[in-house]
Amino acid sequence: MEVKNIYKILILLLSFSLRISNAYSQEDVEVTEETTYEPILKFSGLKNTEGNRILKCTILTRLEGKWTPIENAELTFSVSGDSILELGTQKSDNMGIAVLEINKSINIPSDENGATTYTVEYKGVENSEPNSEELTIVDVNLEMSLEEIDSVKTIIIKASKKGAEGEIVPVEDHDVNIYVKRLYSILKVGQAYLEEGTGEGSLEYKLIPGDSLGNIVIIARIDEHEEFGNVEVRQTINWGTPVSYATNDIKREIWTNEAPLWMTITVIIFVLGVWYHLILVFIRMWKIKKLEKNTIN
Amino acid sequence: MEDNKNSKNESRRNFLKLGLGVGVTSVLSVAGANLLNPTKLKAGAPEKVKVLTQDGQLVEVDKSELIPVSENFVGIEESRIGIPNRKFVMVVDLGRCKNARKCIDACQEGHQLPKDQEWIKVYLLQNTEQESPYWFPRPCFHCDNPLCVSVCPVGATYKRSDGIVLVDNERCIGCKFCMTGCPFSARQFHWKEPTTYNEDLKYSPETSMPGKEGTVGKCVFCADKLREGKLPRCVSACPMGVLYFGDMIEDTVTNGEQTVRFSELIKDRSGYRKFEELGTEPSVYYLPPVDRMFPVERGLEGLDEETMKRYKDVPYIKNLKENEKGV
Amino acid sequence: MKIEEHNLKNLKKFAPFLESTSTNGWIWISSLVLIILFGFYAYGYQIYEGQIVTGMRDYVSWSLYKVNFIFFMGIGLAGALISSVLHLANPPWKKPIVRISELMAIISLIIGPVYILCDVGRVDKLLNVFIHARLSSPITWDVIAILMELIVCTVFLYLALIHNFAILRDYKELKVSRFRKWLYKFMAINYQHTPEQAKHIAWSQNVLAVLVIPMGVIVYSVIAWLFGMTKQAGWDSTIFGPYFVISAAFAGSAALIIVLAAFRRFFQLQDFITHRHFNIGANLLMVLAFFYGYLSFSEYFTKWYGYEEFNTELIVKLFDFSQYGGWFIYANFGAMLVPLILLGVKKWRTITSITFSAVVVVSAIWVKCYLIIIPTLETQHMPIQDSRPEWVHYSPSWVEIALTLSGFATLCLFLTLASKFVTILPSGAVADEEISKGKKLIA
Numbered sequence A: 001m002e003v004k005n006i007y008k009i010l011i012l013l014l015s016f017s018l019r020i021s022n023a024y025s026q027e028d029v030e031v032t033e034e035t036t037y038e039p040i041l042k043f044s045g046l047k048n049t050e051g052n053r054i055l056k057c058t059i060l061t062r063l064e065g066k067w068t069p070i071e072n073a074e075l076t077f078s079v080s081g082d083s084i085l086e087l088g089t090q091k092s093d094n095m096g097i098a099v100l101e102i103n104k105s106i107n108i109p110s111d112e113n114g115a116t117t118y119t120v121e122y123k124g125v126e127n128s129e130p131n132s133e134e135l136t137i138v139d140v141n142l143e144m145s146l147e148e149i150d151s152v153k154t155i156i157i158k159a160s161k162k163g164a165e166g167e168i169v170p171v172e173d174h175d176v177n178i179y180v181k182r183l184y185s186i187l188k189v190g191q192a193y194l195e196e197g198t199g200e201g202s203l204e205y206k207l208i209p210g211d212s213l214g215n216i217v218i219i220a221r222i223d224e225h226e227e228f229g230n231v232e233v234r235q236t237i238n239w240g241t242p243v244s245y246a247t248n249d250i251k252r253e254i255w256t257n258e259a260p261l262w263m264t265i266t267v268i269i270f271v272l273g274v275w276y277h278l279i280l281v282f283i284r285m286w287k288i289k290k291l292e293k294n295t296i297n
Numbered sequence B: 001m002e003d004n005k006n007s008k009n010e011s012r013r014n015f016l017k018l019g020l021g022v023g024v025t026s027v028l029s030v031a032g033a034n035l036l037n038p039t040k041l042k043a044g045a046p047e048k049v050k051v052l053t054q055d056g057q058l059v060e061v062d063k064s065e066l067i068p069v070s071e072n073f074v075g076i077e078e079s080r081i082g083i084p085n086r087k088f089v090m091v092v093d094l095g096r097c098k099n100a101r102k103c104i105d106a107c108q109e110g111h112q113l114p115k116d117q118e119w120i121k122v123y124l125l126q127n128t129e130q131e132s133p134y135w136f137p138r139p140c141f142h143c144d145n146p147l148c149v150s151v152c153p154v155g156a157t158y159k160r161s162d163g164i165v166l167v168d169n170e171r172c173i174g175c176k177f178c179m180t181g182c183p184f185s186a187r188q189f190h191w192k193e194p195t196t197y198n199e200d201l202k203y204s205p206e207t208s209m210p211g212k213e214g215t216v217g218k219c220v221f222c223a224d225k226l227r228e229g230k231l232p233r234c235v236s237a238c239p240m241g242v243l244y245f246g247d248m249i250e251d252t253v254t255n256g257e258q259t260v261r262f263s264e265l266i267k268d269r270s271g272y273r274k275f276e277e278l279g280t281e282p283s284v285y286y287l288p289p290v291d292r293m294f295p296v297e298r299g300l301e302g303l304d305e306e307t308m309k310r311y312k313d314v315p316y317i318k319n320l321k322e323n324e325k326g327v
Numbered sequence C: 001m002k003i004e005e006h007n008l009k010n011l012k013k014f015a016p017f018l019e020s021t022s023t024n025g026w027i028w029i030s031s032l033v034l035i036i037l038f039g040f041y042a043y044g045y046q047i048y049e050g051q052i053v054t055g056m057r058d059y060v061s062w063s064l065y066k067v068n069f070i071f072f073m074g075i076g077l078a079g080a081l082i083s084s085v086l087h088l089a090n091p092p093w094k095k096p097i098v099r100i101s102e103l104m105a106i107i108s109l110i111i112g113p114v115y116i117l118c119d120v121g122r123v124d125k126l127l128n129v130f131i132h133a134r135l136s137s138p139i140t141w142d143v144i145a146i147l148m149e150l151i152v153c154t155v156f157l158y159l160a161l162i163h164n165f166a167i168l169r170d171y172k173e174l175k176v177s178r179f180r181k182w183l184y185k186f187m188a189i190n191y192q193h194t195p196e197q198a199k200h201i202a203w204s205q206n207v208l209a210v211l212v213i214p215m216g217v218i219v220y221s222v223i224a225w226l227f228g229m230t231k232q233a234g235w236d237s238t239i240f241g242p243y244f245v246i247s248a249a250f251a252g253s254a255a256l257i258i259v260l261a262a263f264r265r266f267f268q269l270q271d272f273i274t275h276r277h278f279n280i281g282a283n284l285l286m287v288l289a290f291f292y293g294y295l296s297f298s299e300y301f302t303k304w305y306g307y308e309e310f311n312t313e314l315i316v317k318l319f320d321f322s323q324y325g326g327w328f329i330y331a332n333f334g335a336m337l338v339p340l341i342l343l344g345v346k347k348w349r350t351i352t353s354i355t356f357s358a359v360v361v362v363s364a365i366w367v368k369c370y371l372i373i374i375p376t377l378e379t380q381h382m383p384i385q386d387s388r389p390e391w392v393h394y395s396p397s398w399v400e401i402a403l404t405l406s407g408f409a410t411l412c413l414f415l416t417l418a419s420k421f422v423t424i425l426p427s428g429a430v431a432d433e434e435i436s437k438g439k440k441l442i443a
């Protein structure tokens, strides 16, 4: 229980610094109103492709009728069970989001159904109420293999969980969403149904564009399941069609930095033509000057 | 005089906002958030923060990168080079727009624009009385054959490989040729020294901040955000999901909630581009205003008088007024 | 160098103008200087406050400055064209008017580009036009073409003046300051009017005269393409180049007539600039009025007939008497019909009526420039939905008006000053025999 002690000290230190900077902030920013906020916590979990568990908590409060994220709030994550195991503390970002990643090597206690209950706690500050939230997740093992069966590109999904005696039980009768990764989001391309008995499902892959090399990240994902939370696996494969986007077929790109050749040539001819004659004239003028000197001499 | 003071205060407020690195709600940034999170005024080494991105990936980023006013600084030379292997595209679903004007607010706040500059404008379009009026948001179209770029004598405005058209106001001479060149009235001039900008910001064409008197500004597709892998401000701000944004090469656009194949969306919903006949080849597509989510008058609710006045010449509004008088 | 008889006579006549200035002259000059100084003040104010002090806004982003730019460039280029045509054709009556037209040309050509300095938002960055020149931009074409045109015209004028400087240098009785004498000497580059020197001058003048004609057409077409290359209603027109050139020639000849009339009056040049010259000017005006009318008609007729959306919107504005209708009639019908009718009837054709129609033409073309720029910019492809009235409708601010007046004042001032520096009639301008010829023609 050493970890816990260190933790207490940390909290002490932190609350001390809170007070100091409180003084700071009052100097810098005038505060007119005294209100107490009642923040809410949105708690979700994700098991990612490496098998790590990611806990995500969003902290929001009602401000002038709008849900507004709280930044820099300290959120403590823990596992509750027979004894409470502290996992760590994270500060929320400007969207009010705090994220904690638990490496798969860490052994997290679970009950006989394979379920783990996570808790997130917000201790609150002077003008903000504390709050906490719980989340129970059954650990699911999701596997994906990408194969070409009879030259049909197929995504094969398999899901399983631990039984009461530690045996492996297939997860059945459930849809797994298949996505491909995109720049700003993930694009759903279909679903794979997990068959009863085997816990296996598959989806035929349809051609969609990849990056310039044709690479594509395929994601299989159980989304917001009440029992399993979010579980996903991802894999990169060369199944995308490489697209090269060319600005249609504009033959005269007048907007580029280089002018068209004919234009450059025309301008050069124009400039040179005029200067050629100007120089001829200048030479004559110089001659006029010189002629006179000759006659004087 | 009074005006001047106000704008100075405003810029101070903006400055505070930046310094604190909060921008979600300006009120919270100044008053609320500090009480809740007093530690943030403490100076220190750049903090690392773990962030779960939209597609479910956990990344560790520098704290400063989360600040809405980007400090992910891209210089003048660098910003001439596009984000590699991308071709950005926007799709506007006219059937959903109800003139909520959140895109305008988000843009103005994100780019510290003076209130009289709107890089994205919402028009009420109706050519004749017989046609049905509809709301029409118009950012810069980032044309693939942009006349504004063609006519610029100094290359101050340029088109990058990812399709984005930017303005370098260090080079711009303010000839305003691009403004007469753009057929969509997308460009706006800084007629006087702007006071809304935080002067400590280092200039980057990707943010177009700080603006400079005598030069041109326009929608930049939030190129700074795109570099961070985030959607443009207007797209994330729209409560109706009107604006879709994405990469043509990936053939995917998203409005933050829904993600769809670009080509299918355009095909299924008969997407089109405004003024195709002018040949500038816009990168912004429109889905026709059919199957409306809201009747057009919803867009008039709660409009301030100033904004209301803009639409006075639209036949639909004229009729409304006449009916009112008649009753 | 021995000064020839007729030149001496000329000199004697003009020497007083060169040597001193009358009280009226001083009043005239100082009032012009005052206007120009006020223009400077307005310009400084604009630089200090930003272009917010002009009437320009986001939709109408070009305004009076561009109007004046194209107007003065037009007059300048037309003046240059007329001078070089006169030089090449060399009619016997050209001498008294050729110097005046050259001066008017070069002065307008200098004033024109100054308006660009007023128009750009960042004068301090103007050098970028050379540093980062983009050849595909019409502005770059403009910069190249105008600069060269200016050089060629200056040299052309200077060549014509060398003989004059030499005469002034050698006219010992001239009572002017030492510096001025030195200047004459310097400018005369040792010219002694030897046959060989005269040959060089003649050759150079011929070359440049030939050069000026196509260049003038090119330069002014390029200026027209500043507008023609865009997609704005009313600008996107294939005939804009020729249309501008013809309009410029029209306005330029009219302006020349006005300047001639003014000089004739104030310098008592009735013996030199005669009915005959005005008569020729009137003929020229009539021919150009016809061409101008023809081009205007085809320009608006096609747009009106085709009923294209944006053009229609513009045309409605131009025809509407509550908007631009009156000015439209004045600029198009006035400029064409006044010279055609007034000068077409022999009885009505007097120097006064010719000058009057020239004034009508010049002002109408200025209005025309205004009508080309402002109503078009008030007619955008996207409907202008704006609640700020000054954004939607342009009206010039005092700054722009002051700078416009300064431009005209500068033209007058420079012409006055030039007439005090060189004799306004070139060497060899002979009056007497011309008069008799002229009288016969007019009678």
Ligand code: SF4
Pocket (backbone or CB within 6 Å): B139, B140, B141, B142, B143, B146, B147, B148, B149, B165, B181, B182, B183, B184, B185, B186, B187, B218, B280
């Ligand atoms: S909409 Fe206008 S400003 Fe934007 S790229 Fe096209 S032409 Fe240029």
Ligand code: SF4
Pocket (backbone or CB within 6 Å): B148, B151, B152, B153, B154, B155, B156, B157, B167, B171, B172, B173, B174, B175, B176, B177, B178, B179, B215, B216
């Ligand atoms: S105003 Fe600036 S960006 Fe626009 S064309 Fe002129 S120099 Fe280029």
